[in-house]
Amino acid sequence: MKYFSLVWAALFRRKTRTFFTLLSVLAAFLLFGLLDSVRTAFAVASNSVAAANRLITVSKISFTMSLPKSLYTRIQTEPGVADVTYANWFGGIYQDPKHFFPSMAVADNYFDLHPEWQLPGEQRKAFHDIRTGAVVGASLAEKYHWKIGDKIPLQATMFPQKDRSNVWTFDLVGIYHVDDPNLRGQESNFFINWDYFDEARSFGNGTVGWYVVKLADRNRADQVAGEIDALSADSDHETRTQSEQAFTAALMGQFADVGLIGGAIMGAVFFTLVLLTGNTMAQAVRERIPELAVLKTLGFTNRTVLALVLSESVLLLVLGGAVGLGIAGLIVDAVRTSLPAMGPTAPMVPVGGAIWLQGLGVMILVGLVVGALPAMRGMRLRIVDALSGH
Amino acid sequence: MGALVEIRNLSKVYERGKERIEVLHHVNLDIERGGFVALMGPSGSGKTTLLNLIGGLDSPSEGTLSVAGRRIERLGEDALARWRASNVGFVFQFYNLLPMLSAQKNVELPLLLTRLSATQRKRKASIALQLVGLGNRAQHKPSELSGGQQQRVAIARALVSDPTLLVCDEPTGDLDRHSATDILTLLQQLNRDHGKTIVMVTHDPKAAEHARQTLHLDKGTFVESSELAYA
Numbered sequence: 001m002k003y004f005s006l007v008w009a010a011l012f013r014r015k016t017r018t019f020f021t022l023l024s025v026l027a028a029f030l031l032f033g034l035l036d037s038v039r040t041a042f043a044v045a046s047n048s049v050a051a052a053n054r055l056i057t058v059s060k061i062s063f064t065m066s067l068p069k070s071l072y073t074r075i076q077t078e079p080g081v082a083d084v085t086y087a088n089w090f091g092g093i094y095q096d097p098k099h100f101f102p103s104m105a106v107a108d109n110y111f112d113l114h115p116e117w118q119l120p121g122e123q124r125k126a127f128h129d130i131r132t133g134a135v136v137g138a139s140l141a142e143k144y145h146w147k148i149g150d151k152i153p154l155q156a157t158m159f160p161q162k163d164r165s166n167v168w169t170f171d172l173v174g175i176y177h178v179d180d181p182n183l184r185g186q187e188s189n190f191f192i193n194w195d196y197f198d199e200a201r202s203f204g205n206g207t208v209g210w211y212v213v214k215l216a217d218r219n220r221a222d223q224v225a226g227e228i229d230a231l232s233a234d235s236d237h238e239t240r241t242q243s244e245q246a247f248t249a250a251l252m253g254q255f256a257d258v259g260l261i262g263g264a265i266m267g268a269v270f271f272t273l274v275l276l277t278g279n280t281m282a283q284a285v286r287e288r289i290p291e292l293a294v295l296k297t298l299g300f301t302n303r304t305v306l307a308l309v310l311s312e313s314v315l316l317l318v319l320g321g322a323v324g325l326g327i328a329g330l331i332v333d334a335v336r337t338s339l340p341a342m343g344p345t346a347p348m349v350p351v352g353g354a355i356w357l358q359g360l361g362v363m364i365l366v367g368l369v370v371g372a373l374p375a376m377r378g379m380r381l382r383i384v385d386a387l388s389g390h
Numbered sequence: 391m392g393a394l395v396e397i398r399n400l401s402k403v404y405e406r407g408k409e410r411i412e413v414l415h416h417v418n419l420d421i422e423r424g425g426f427v428a429l430m431g432p433s434g435s436g437k438t439t440l441l442n443l444i445g446g447l448d449s450p451s452e453g454t455l456s457v458a459g460r461r462i463e464r465l466g467e468d469a470l471a472r473w474r475a476s477n478v479g480f481v482f483q484f485y486n487l488l489p490m491l492s493a494q495k496n497v498e499l500p501l502l503l504t505r506l507s508a509t510q511r512k513r514k515a516s517i518a519l520q521l522v523g524l525g526n527r528a529q530h531k532p533s534e535l536s537g538g539q540q541q542r543v544a545i546a547r548a549l550v551s552d553p554t555l556l557v558c559d560e561p562t563g564d565l566d567r568h569s570a571t572d573i574l575t576l577l578q579q580l581n582r583d584h585g586k587t588i589v590m591v592t593h594d595p596k597a598a599e600h601a602r603q604t605l606h607l608d609k610g611t612f613v614e615s616s617e618l619a620y621a
Contacts, residue, residue: 002502006491290486297486299475302468
């Protein structure tokens with residue numbers, strides 16, 4: 001720590017240059033924080049404890065293709081299956097296409113398999129009793145100022161009613177909450193009764209979009225998945241059953257490989273950062289060769305000079321990186337507060353300990369990389385030659 | 391009691407590509423404790439090379455060099471660095487202060503290599519600055535000081551760890567006559583009143599007059615010496 005003031009003074013020797021370099025580092029880690037927040041959210045969304053116990057069964061051809069409802073009783077009787085439910089995409093629009101949120105027609109017991117959605121008992125009963133009943137997430141209700149008892153019209157995009165009307169009107173009977181802040185984005189859903197939907201829709205009757213299976217023993221997930229798929233083997237509705245995590249990853253991958261895109265962007269950003277900060281450090285050390293020679297003259301050993309230069313480059317990265325991550329955290333918090341319902345995409349998670357640790361590791365690594373060559377140069381300089389200007 | 395600095399048969403050869411340049415040729419010298427020696431000679435005479443060897447900034451090609459009884463020509467780079475930190479104070483022609491540090495922080499630099507606390511370092515640096523008459527300039531950066539004041543700060547830095555030897559390479563080379571006289575008077579004072587042993591390289595005969603002994607080098611060997619007595 002006694003050398004800190006020396007390192008700090010050396011870093012800010014050329015204030016303007018250091019300031020702009022810090023800005024570059026700040027921007028890189030701001031982007032890192034934001035991207036990692038999104039990437040982590042995608043991973044966390046399907047990694048919840050409850051999700052670990054669930055399988056998703058969809059059509060083997062495409063998850064947009066329907067499956068017969070008759071599979072329900074067959075899946076239900078499979079060994080290893082504790083419970084099963086089903087749902088179908090509804091795809092309604094509220095007032096304006098911009099107001100998009102996930103809307104699904106679900107079986108009566110859908111909430112039994114999703115304990116992370118906290119719905120009061122009386123509202124569960126109302127959803128069961130009122131055919132046109134709808135249950136929405138708390139974030140969605142807050143966004144549109146809905147309250148229990150409101151009538152909510154949705155414009156169908158895929159399923160007109162038998163009377164050819166595209167307008168479906170629902171009675172809001174329940175609002176569910178999600179306790180886990182990392183899963184708060186799941187409060188963006190709008191659920192309607194499958195029975196009502198199936199009776200009123202003009203086509204596709206008797207079919208569902210997907211089944212959700214609760215496992216009796218999660219260690220038998222692969223076996224149970226195989227047995228469920230075997231039920232429909234060689235039929236016109238072959239199924240693919242997989243863990244909810246795998247299904248979510250595959251689904252998100254159809255929109256974009258978030259991990260790959262994020263990794264590619266950050267790879268390019270950090271590569272550029274290494275070049276930029278490496279050049280800054282090389283320049284800084286080149287200018288200070290006589291000063292480093294003086295330090296050696298005073299008795300600073302080669303190793304100490306090496307450590308001083310490396311400390312300077314790491315400090316440069318940590319300073320800019322910490323501010324960048326801090327700002328990323330503020331932005332994520334602001335986004336999560338102002339946009340609780342973000343449609344089908346997973347929400348952003350707070351920039352927490354894991355992201356900070358990762359970011360700190362990258363800062364130190366990049367700092368050591370960009371400081372290595374200048375530090376070696378400083379370490380190897382010959383006092384006599386350096387002081388005489390050679 | 392033996393001399394503080396004992397040099398026997400010292401030679402230094404530089405190799406630049408295929409060329410061998412013998413800068414010092416079998417030099418012998420004794421510098422007594424409390425001495426003030428000026429080394430003079432034309433450019434290329436080897437005086438700065440000899441100074442660098444005495445100060446432990448370089449190693450000889452041949453011969454022996456003892457300072458306070460310790461053979462320094464055998465020391466490795468790190469050992470030489472540690473030896474310099476405890477035994478030698480350097481004063482350069484162009485001061486070589488770190489521009490981003492205050493006078494106080496510049497003087498504290500050698501003390502970073504000790505186990506002294508921050509408070510102790512600050513106190514010792516303050517005393518050194520007061521000794522050279524700059525106690526009221528401690529927080530000024532080098533750019534805010536005159537040439538003479540910067541050289542005083544450099545002298546304070548050289549003194550702060552109480553070294554055995556002060557090595558000065560053209561300490562007045564970049565100063566006007568008035569400032570130069572002040573610096574040389576200060577060096578005399580340090581030698582006379584504080585017993586510091588000083589070895590100084592200079593081109594200036596008037597600067598050499600402030601030393602007790604002047605040695606002339608030419609083509610890597612001593613040619614003549616003179617001694618001056620001063621009060």
